[in-house]
Amino acid sequence: MNEFTDSELAAFLDEALPASRSAELEHCLRTDAELRKRVTEIQGREAAGLHSIGAIWRRDRLSCPSRSELGQWILGTLATDAADYIRFHLDEVGCRYCQANLADLQEASKANEPVSERRQRYFQTSVGHLKKDDASR
Numbered sequence: 348m349n350e351f352t353d354s355e356l357a358a359f360l361d362e363a364l365p366a367s368r369s370a371e372l373e374h375c376l377r378t379d380a381e382l383r384k385r386v387t388e389i390q391g392r393e394a395a396g397l398h399s400i401g402a403i404w405r406r407d408r409l410s411c412p413s414r415s416e417l418g419q420w421i422l423g424t425l426a427t428d429a430a431d432y433i434r435f436h437l438d439e440v441g442c443r444y445c446q447a448n449l450a451d452l453q454e455a456s457k458a459n460e461p462v463s464e465r466r467q468r469y470f471q472t473s474v475g476h477l478k479k480d481d482a483s484r
Contacts, residue, residue, distance in 0.1 A: 351382065354401050356373070357388050363405060365441030411445050412436065418452055 348376055351359075351372055358364040359372050393402065404410065410421070412433050419425045420433045436442055437449060 348437060351385075353385070353389060354405070356386050357402055360386070360390055360393065361387065361405060363443055380471065408442075408444060411434065414448055414452070417445065417449050421449070421452055421456065435446070442465060455484075 353413055355368065355372070359369055372382075376386065412429075416425065416429065418482075420430055423426065423430075425433070427433065433445075437445055
C-alpha cells in the first residue's frame, strides 16, 4: 500500500505516523515528485494556520489514553473495553507517543522491582517476630 492519505502525510510531518509507515513514506518521497508536492502543500497549510478537525485531534492527541490509564493497563486493572481500546491504540493505530509513554512506564516499573522484592524479603524474615494481639485486651 503506497497510497498515502493527507492525514498520514500530516501525521508524518508531526512525527506521529507509525515507524514502519514513516519509513515507507520516506522511501516513496525520494522518487515521487507528486508526493513531495502534496507534503509541501500540507506543510504550508499547517504553517498558515489552516487546521482541520483531524489535525487538531492529532495535535492535541485527543484519542490517546492518559499516563494513568496506561499504567492501569500494564497492571491489568482496566475494564475490558478500556484495555481493548488501549491495545488497539498501541498495536493497530501505532501511536508513537503512547508507545513511548508505555515504554517509559515499563522501564520505571522494572526499576521498582528490586524494591518490591526487598520489601517481600523483609516481611518474610520478620514474620516470626510479629506478635499476635493479646486476647485479654
